[in-house]
Amino acid sequence: MTKYKDIGLKLTPQRLAILDFLEGNTSHPSAEDIYKALSENFPTMSLATVYNTLESLKGKGRVIELSIDPNKKRFDPNTLPHNHLICLKCKRVADIHKTFDLKLAGSEKSDFDVLGHHIEFYGICSSCRSAAKP
Amino acid sequence: MTKYKDIGLKLTPQRLAILDFLEGNTSHPSAEDIYKALSENFPTMSLATVYNTLESLKGKGRVIELSIDPNKKRFDPNTLPHNHLICLKCKRVADIHKTFDLKLAGSEKSDFDVLGHHIEFYGICSSCRSAAKP
DNA sequence: ATTAATGCAAACACTTTGCAATGGA
DNA sequence: TCCATTGCAAAGTGTTTGCATTAAT
Numbered sequence: 271m272t273k274y275k276d277i278g279l280k281l282t283p284q285r286l287a288i289l290d291f292l293e294g295n296t297s298h299p300s301a302e303d304i305y306k307a308l309s310e311n312f313p314t315m316s317l318a319t320v321y322n323t324l325e326s327l328k329g330k331g332r333v334i335e336l337s338i339d340p341n342k343k344r345f346d347p348n349t350l351p352h353n354h355l356i357c358l359k360c361k362r363v364a365d366i367h368k369t370f371d372l373k374l375a376g377s378e379k380s381d382f383d384v385l386g387h388h389i390e391f392y393g394i395c396s397s398c399r400s401a402a403k404p
Numbered sequence: 405m406t407k408y409k410d411i412g413l414k415l416t417p418q419r420l421a422i423l424d425f426l427e428g429n430t431s432h433p434s435a436e437d438i439y440k441a442l443s444e445n446f447p448t449m450s451l452a453t454v455y456n457t458l459e460s461l462k463g464k465g466r467v468i469e470l471s472i473d474p475n476k477k478r479f480d481p482n483t484l485p486h487n488h489l490i491c492l493k494c495k496r497v498a499d500i501h502k503t504f505d506l507k508l509a510g511s512e513k514s515d516f517d518v519l520g521h522h523i524e525f526y527g528i529c530s531s532c533r534s535a536a537k538p
Numbered sequence: 539a540t541t542a543a544t545g546c547a548a549a550c551a552c553t554t555t556g557c558a559a560t561g562g563a
Numbered sequence: 564t565c566c567a568t569t570g571c572a573a574a575g576t577g578t579t580t581g582c583a584t585t586a587a588t
Contacts (some may be wrong), residue, residue, distance in 0.1 A: 280542060280587050316545040340471035342577060355516055364514035370506055380498035381530040382489055388524050396515040414562055414567060450570045476552060
């Protein structure tokens, strides 16, 4: 039960619930998504707690914040390098486990220290494709 | 002077100013950035007009909306395929003109129709690097 | 006992919208 | 003239923060 004992944060029931919800979750939920999912079992949980916890988890490197969805931040508990595929219609995000080794020449870097990269593929998911066209 | 005559939108002074500001602009400005820059010469211009115009330009394919900055939408008048490099500290965005031909196998696409991709490189820009470290 | 985390509400930042007045086409 | 666009204000989202209370260590 002390599965998260070395997390470096106080383990409150709320955090435990958030961690359990995120574990293995590939839906790339927003803070609101997490809040709604947990509100059923934690009716008193505050949305602010979800935001605060996500911030802490980000600081501990247990969660990645994605800016792939233009309307809200989405979170990914998979902190290993990988890429994403987003549906332009419904904003569903799928993981792309394939990685790419992209090199930039010095002259292409605009004098930045380049630390990494992230690829967003975009397209249409199967359910949006098969949905009746207006 | 009818440089934008075939744009398919009514050419108001406000829109002309926005188009002129964006032309060749590589700063990837937010709506607020554009509004501030033009307010000097157009003191009565409304921020809503900037948003409305950007929406129209997006619809006409004259501007791309970027979700590279987690805090706000940024806009790019360069609609040719290219990639971006963002400074993790100051959020400055530079263009990467190099493109990459990234292929996904059918099994990697989670049953999406993949239409394209965009690469975000991230790192530290030269001015942030040389800034005094706290 | 300490100190961090919670929940609430208020504040904040960004973006969108309703609508009367305006002005391009 | 006609209809799209403007400017303003209000409203709508998503996110952050202040603070007294609570609870993990």
